[in-house]
Amino acid sequence: xxxxxxxxxxxxxxxxxxxxxxxxxxxxxxxxxxxxxxxxxxxxxxxxxxxxxxxxxxxxxxxxxxxxxxxxxxxxxxxxxxxxxxx
Amino acid sequence: xxxxxxxxxxxxxxxxxxxxxxxxxxxxxxxxxxxxxxxxxxxxxxxxxxxxxxxxxxxxxxxxxxxxxxxxxxxxxxxxxxxxxxx
Numbered sequence: 092x093x094x095x096x097x098x099x100x101x102x103x104x105x106x107x108x109x110x111x112x113x114x115x116x117x118x119x120x121x122x123x124x125x126x127x128x129x130x131x132x133x134x135x136x137x138x139x140x141x142x143x144x145x146x147x148x149x150x151x152x153x154x155x156x157x158x159x160x161x162x163x164x165x166x167x168x169x170x171x172x173x174x175x176x177x178x
Numbered sequence: 179x180x181x182x183x184x185x186x187x188x189x190x191x192x193x194x195x196x197x198x199x200x201x202x203x204x205x206x207x208x209x210x211x212x213x214x215x216x217x218x219x220x221x222x223x224x225x226x227x228x229x230x231x232x233x234x235x236x237x238x239x240x241x242x243x244x245x246x247x248x249x250x251x252x253x254x255x256x257x258x259x260x261x262x263x264x265x
Contacts, residue, residue, distance in 0.1 A: 106225030113217035130200035138193030
């Protein structure tokens with residue numbers, strides 16, 4: 092049961108982490124991000140940064156790694172939004 | 179240190195959970211969601227559902243509750259996208 096739980100946690104973490112990649116690809120390809128919420132990404136990025144601090148504090152590498160990947164992708168989406176909304 | 183970690187985990191979980199609310203409000207108010215990625219939300223919702231199963235399995239109420247809130251908001255965003263994209 093411990094193994095099943097660990098496996099589910101791994102799958103869930105992978106899915107919620109990689110889910111932001113198609114959003115980044117879509118924004119990059121369409122050069123449009125006006126339906127995306129600034130507030131969502133600012134709050135989300137802040138949350139992910141605190142998740143990383145939490146992971147460092149409790150020394151859990153999977154939390155640090157998955158959230159670091161999410162952070163990079165989320166910051167990239169926000170950066171593209173800032174750029175495309177200005178045009 | 180245990181307390182600091184628990185507090186950080188709580189704050190991080192709250193932020194990443196509530197971050198989807200402003201996105202829902204934005205889509206609802208603008209009646210537009212075409213910049214939002216279907217793939218992102220489908221993969222994300224699947225991931226959140228597995229997080230809930232994981233929470234049930236390891237009997238961690240915070241994981242069950244926060245992910246249930248996220249699930250409701252994410253499904254609402256996806257539902258609005260399906261509706262507005264058809265118009």
